[in-house]
Amino acid sequence: VISEDEMNNIEGFVRTYQRYQAGANEIGTKLSNLDDDFRLTYDYAPIHSMESRMKSPESIIEKLVRKQLPVSVDNIKENIFDIAGIRVITSYIDDVYSVADLLKKQSDITVLKEKDYIKNPKSNGYRSLHVIFSVPVFQTDGVYDVPVEVQFRTIGMDFWASLEHELVYKNNLDSETKKQYQTDLEHYAAELSDMDRKMRDIFKDLHPQN
Ligand code: 0O2
Numbered sequence: 001v002i003s004e005d006e007m008n009n010i011e012g013f014v015r016t017y018q019r020y021q022a023g024a025n026e027i028g029t030k031l032s033n034l035d036d037d038f039r040l041t042y043d044y045a046p047i048h049s050m051e052s053r054m055k056s057p058e059s060i061i062e063k064l065v066r067k068q069l070p071v072s073v074d075n076i077k078e079n080i081f082d083i084a085g086i087r088v089i090t091s092y093i094d095d096v097y098s099v100a101d102l103l104k105k106q107s108d109i110t111v112l113k114e115k116d117y118i119k120n121p122k123s124n125g126y127r128s129l130h131v132i133f134s135v136p137v138f139q140t141d142g143v144y145d146v147p148v149e150v151q152f153r154t155i156g157m158d159f160w161a162s163l164e165h166e167l168v169y170k171n172n173l174d175s176e177t178k179k180q181y182q183t184d185l186e187h188y189a190a191e192l193s194d195m196d197r198k199m200r201d202i203f204k205d206l207h208p209q210n
Pocket of ligand 1: 055
């Protein structure tokens with residue numbers, strides 16, 4: 001049996017979580033509308049694919065603990081901005097910025113925070129543009145502004161991040177091998193970045209009107 005307070009807490013969390021999901025739906029629709037319009041206007045679609053995910057309650061709590069904050073719905077709302085996440089994968093590096101800029105310009109959403117790990121890659125080689133948007137969600141009892149984290153990256157950056165993420169969570173490797181793979185991945189990130197620029201140059205040559 002749980003107390004009324006605990007029940008209210010759980011209900012509060014479920015409501016908050018549902019609003020974040022609604023926020024991700026709003027941003028997802030905006031991105032696919034932009035992609036469709038791009039296709040019609042320039043005869044090519046900048047977004048290769050999109051993924052949407054909700055951070056699990058377990059990871060939300062882990063993140064609060066990592067930030068040394070007490071676990072509460074208020075602390076979640078005030079400190080965790082990537083509960084709702086969308087990953088936008090583009091073929092070309094320029095599209096990362098063109099799609100992000102078109103989204104940033106939309107008058108009903110605002111940018112809360114931006115981290116450009118493409119201009120300033122992490123020391124392990126991680127590259128992506130992270131933008132946290134605040135988006136209004138209209139519900140039966142009013143309007144709520146919720147944060148949604150959008151990660152913009154190229155196919156190459158996504159390819160790299162998936163493998164690196166796997167390596168981080170692999171515990172059955174000896175530390176030497178793990179270190180070697182990390183060093184290898186750091187080099188591959190730079191090579192992929194070179195490749196991104198070279199592919200972009202050929203694409204631009206083939207599509208001077210874009
Ligand atoms: P998951 O499973 O994707 O949810 P802050 O929000 O500023 O307090 P945070 O969360 O570290 O701090 O923000 P940051 O740096 O913007 O990174 C958040 C997310 O970016 C991570 O989410 C990853 O998805 C991705 N990311 C960041 N750095 C790396 C990296 O070095 N390698 C890979 N593969 N991904 C990275 P989560 O919560 O870690 O995981």
